[in-house]
Amino acid sequence: MTxxxxxxxxxxxxxxxxxxxxxxxxxxxxxxxRQPAYVASWIYVFGVATLAAFLVVxxxxxxxxxxxxxxxxxxxxGHYVNSVHxxxxxxxxxxxxxxxxxxxxMAAWRxxxxxxxxxxxxxxxxxxxxxxxxxLTQSNFDSQWISSEAKDGINSIxxxxxxxxxxxxxxxxWHVVLLPVAVGVVAVLHVVLVRRHxxxxxxxxxxxxxxxxxx
Amino acid sequence: MAPxxxxxxxxxxxxxxxxxxxxxxxxxxxxxxxxxxxxxxxVLNVSVTNLAIIAVIIVVFLLAILLPFPHGADDxxxxxxxxxxxxxxxx
Numbered sequence: 001m002t003x004x005x006x007x008x009x010x011x012x013x014x015x016x017x018x019x020x021x022x023x024x025x026x027x028x029x030x031x032x033x034r035q036p037a038y039v040a041s042w043i044y045v046f047g048v049a050t051l052a053a054f055l056v057v058x059x060x061x062x063x064x065x066x067x068x069x070x071x072x073x074x075x076x077x078g079h080y081v082n083s084v085h086x087x088x089x090x091x092x093x094x095x096x097x098x099x100x101x102x103x104x105x106m107a108a109w110r111x112x113x114x115x116x117x118x119x120x121x122x123x124x125x126x127x128x129x130x131x132x133x134x135x136l137t138q139s140n141f142d143s144q145w146i147s148s149e150a151k152d153g154i155n156s157i158x159x160x161x162x163x164x165x166x167x168x169x170x171x172x173x174w175h176v177v178l179l180p181v182a183v184g185v186v187a188v189l190h191v192v193l194v195r196r197h198x199x200x201x202x203x204x205x206x207x208x209x210x211x212x213x214x215x
Numbered sequence: 216m217a218p219x220x221x222x223x224x225x226x227x228x229x230x231x232x233x234x235x236x237x238x239x240x241x242x243x244x245x246x247x248x249x250x251x252x253x254x255x256x257x258v259l260n261v262s263v264t265n266l267a268i269i270a271v272i273i274v275v276f277l278l279a280i281l282l283p284f285p286h287g288a289d290d291x292x293x294x295x296x297x298x299x300x301x302x303x304x305x306x
Binding site: 037040041042043045046074090094097098101102 | 279
């Protein structure tokens with residue numbers, strides 16, 4: 001359908017959503033190729049390394065999911081994929097912690113960037129939950145021991161009735177569906193907010209190009 | 216470390232021949248699964264492996280802070296605010 005000549009475009013939810021999405025990030029900031037000099041820091045390399053490791057975690061986890069929880073116990077290739085899954089998680093957490101420490105000492109929440117900082121923290125906490133439920137889906141003595149130890153802690157906060165760590169099926173679904181989706185969504189929000197508000201300038205650095213304030 | 220397939224199969228055969236060896240089976244598998252050395256410090260209990268990983272993370276963090284970040288020849292640094300000129304490089 002075309003609008004008649006001269007008439008203003010009819011408002012629709014498609015138009016509204018398009019305009020809203022276009023305004024999420026300033027023009028040219030979705031994938032910028034020019035950055036302030038203070039962005040040249042190893043701390044941001046570890047932020048990107050976290051995202052890269054997350055992709056390896058998801059890919060190796062997908063291969064493990066195809067074989068099932070017991071597959072890696074009886075297959076050499078399965079054992080290899082399980083090790084890739086473990087060590088990509090180690091790299092994921094190491095890189096994320098280094099990025100977090102660096103951003104903490106940079107006071108990265110300055111200049112209306114509180115939500116960027118908060119989504120990073122939420123991504124970190126959600127990732128810990130994802131890793132813990134992963135311990136419970138190893139289908140070995142280790143997972144049995146951890147679940148029996150964890151149940152008292154979960155019960156003590158009143159969550160045991162609907163989050164039963166002794167239920168391997170429930171923990172498996174939290175580990176492979178709910179929590180990874182949550183981590184992915186929060187990570188996307190975090191990156192979008194970084195692009196929306198820009199990288200925080202140094203404490204003794206130049207004027208903030210986004211908020212216009214001298215920190 | 217998980218038992219190998221051969222070790223598991225041997226234990227299974229052992230168990231089938233003599234069911235009353237179940238206790239030995241459990242003890243043997245538990246021994247194979249021995250997780251290594253732990254460091255106890257008050258309420259803290261951490262494996263040496265995890266402690267080593269944490270130490271490596273701290274060292275890498277310090278290196279990330281202290282080591283200078285390499286700059287490309289096409290970086291334009293002016294009064295502390297530089298930009299990468301990828302557009303010019305590609306043109």
